[in-house]
Amino acid sequence: MMNTAPLIRMANDIARNLAAGGQDAAISGTVQHIRDFWDPRMKAAILASDRAGLCPIAAAAVERLAG
């Protein structure tokens, strides 16, 4: 199984850099970025992870991806 620590860090990075646009835009932007640019195995790994360490925006984005 893929190591999820780098994925958590990357998701948090994306969220942190989109935060200036406001919470809703940051969540949508993070969702869209992961959908557009992440390898399917990376997406599957972060969805299957315990999501510990995700910042609130990234956690909300992953939640939306799972739904």
Place this chain on the structure above:
Amino acid sequence: MNEAHPEGSPIMHVDGFVRGKGKFVVTDYIPTDEKTGPRFPLLLTTGRVLSQYNVGAQTRRTENGVWHGEDVLEIHPTDAENRGVASGDWVSLTSRKGDVSLRAQITDRVAPGVVYTTFHHPETQANVVTTEFSDWATNCPEYKVTAVQVGRSNGPSEWQRDYAAQTTASRRIVGHEAAE
């Protein structure tokens, strides 16, 4: 090719760009996660010189080597003096990630606390030292900010000597008889 253009678009953006002429995005300043400290008090940044291009695969095969025959570590006089380093001395350049050895060049082109080298010669392996941080959007590596320590060295590190030997060995060409 899509439903609107089933034959494709040989020339794109003829009448305009899809989402307008530009998209400007406000971003906050996000500092790097890399930090200096007592073990790694200097900041390494890497760059280029005019006479070599990228990793020198093309330019090292020209006469340009007379201007830049090796990558050197540019270090401020104060930082050099604190470490007993003179121009031309071999120094070890160490980060949390790895270490390399190269020759020092004392200059005030760099600010105190900053050291600079280039990546035009493969034996330097500058990116053994640089971090694994990368850009959030593109994963482009963060090559320009690495916390390092510099100290005097006897010469190339053991792995650099092994690497050089392997490089030479892998480039040997076996002689053979001409076909005719």
